[in-house]
Amino acid sequence: MGKIIRNPDKQVAYLAYINRENDFQHHGYAEEMRQYQLMQSGDPEAVEESQRMMRRDISVGLSDDPVRNVKYLFIANITITTRFAIEGGLDCETAYNTSDLYIRKMDLCQSVDEVMALHREMYSYFTDRMANLKKDNIYSRPVIQCINYIETHLHLPIRIQNLADYVSLNPTYLATVFKRETGLTIASYIMHRRIDTACNMLRYSEYSASQISEILAFSSQSYFIRCFKQIKRMTPYEYVQRHSEENIRAARKKDLNRSEDSVYAWSESETTPPSPSGTK
Numbered sequence: 001m002g003k004i005i006r007n008p009d010k011q012v013a014y015l016a017y018i019n020r021e022n023d024f025q026h027h028g029y030a031e032e033m034r035q036y037q038l039m040q041s042g043d044p045e046a047v048e049e050s051q052r053m054m055r056r057d058i059s060v061g062l063s064d065d066p067v068r069n070v071k072y073l074f075i076a077n078i079t080i081t082t083r084f085a086i087e088g089g090l091d092c093e094t095a096y097n098t099s100d101l102y103i104r105k106m107d108l109c110q111s112v113d114e115v116m117a118l119h120r121e122m123y124s125y126f127t128d129r130m131a132n133l134k135k136d137n138i139y140s141r142p143v144i145q146c147i148n149y150i151e152t153h154l155h156l157p158i159r160i161q162n163l164a165d166y167v168s169l170n171p172t173y174l175a176t177v178f179k180r181e182t183g184l185t186i187a188s189y190i191m192h193r194r195i196d197t198a199c200n201m202l203r204y205s206e207y208s209a210s211q212i213s214e215i216l217a218f219s220s221q222s223y224f225i226r227c228f229k230q231i232k233r234m235t236p237y238e239y240v241q242r243h244s245e246e247n248i249r250a251a252r253k254k255d256l257n258r259s260e261d262s263v264y265a266w267s268e269s270e271t272t273p274p275s276p277s278g279t280k
Helices: 008-021 029-040 045-060 066-087 092-107 112-134 141-152 160-167 171-182 186-204 209-215 221-232 236-269
Strands: none
Touching (some): 029 045, 029 066, 029 112, 029 186, 045 066, 045 112, 066 092, 066 112, 066 186, 141 160, 141 171, 141 186, 160 186, 171 186, 186 209, 186 221, 186 236, 209 236, 221 236
């Protein structure tokens, strides 16, 4: 039986004390998610942003072994990257196969520098794939500026006048251009992006629906739930339950596929199976 953590609350509190003594603080959610949002939109800045976050996270110390430590960070990073890519439109099988490919290659790395170089390559690949997906949706400069503004201000109230001032256009004209190019009104686009971000938070963070509604500048939790249900056709709680079940099924499928691969690899290398006694 593996080792268990006894009295985890006490140990978590002690770890928090050690981090305070070392003047270390984890990223805020919005700061951490920025790299994934940039990647999802195909922005080349995503690569440097993710590298910056990785270098900072190295000091967390998930393992006393520096190489193993950065490998753990790599796996955590590519796991979330893959999910964001899928939600941004990348084919599921392509995304998962890419993740498997880079994790297997990462497993062969012998130094921190090798892992960091592979991380740059991996993030560049995902970002380029997302950029290619977005090429069919070429927007005018004002609309792109508005989209970028919205992405970085989801935690604040956003009004059409804010965007109009930002791009120096008349609010009515901007609203017309935005609707014509995106197919959504500005208010609807903002709401969809907030709900998409809420979905990511529900799946990949420990925040409650109440906390998420506050972080994403909803006027109340009840309004957040109403908007969520209107767009996703389910409540936040139902969304979490559904994706928990999907994650379990996906994990079982992946384990089954790997088992089949192992059997295939064995059959290719062995002419006859070993007998129970170990003799051929």
